[in-house]
Amino acid sequence: MQKMVVMMDCYDERSKGRIIRTVASCPGITTITMDSKDGKLTVIGEFDIRKILTKLESRWRNAKMATFGPYDPKKEAETAAAAEKKKKEESERKEVEAYRGNQSLCGPPPMYHHVSVYDHDNNSHGCIIS
Structure with missing residues (x-):
């Protein structure tokens, strides 16, 4: 089995469908x-x-074979798993950086303590309300 990657401009779903139909008309293709x-096609x-x-370049002049x-299939599965793992680690790293960035900008929330001090000797009422 062979794998070919073609780079070309695709503007919308309609052009994507046309490209896939054009390639699908060729014999021997299993996956597009x-x-x-x-x-990337x-x-x-x-x-x-x-x-x-030839079919692609006749309709889309910018179609160029990339690889x-x-x-x-085994190698592709390993590559896909490694890419998924790398993507997951990258997203976790970004989350941690965002969390740290928010803390450094704002700092911890301020803690306000209200303390009332009364001198019972000078207070003749004997009732304390705070």
């Missing part, structure tokens, strides 16, 4: 994924590279 935000399967690139190579 498109990340619209990054403009990933094609997996046994296919002819030239046929796919091509063998596809190993």
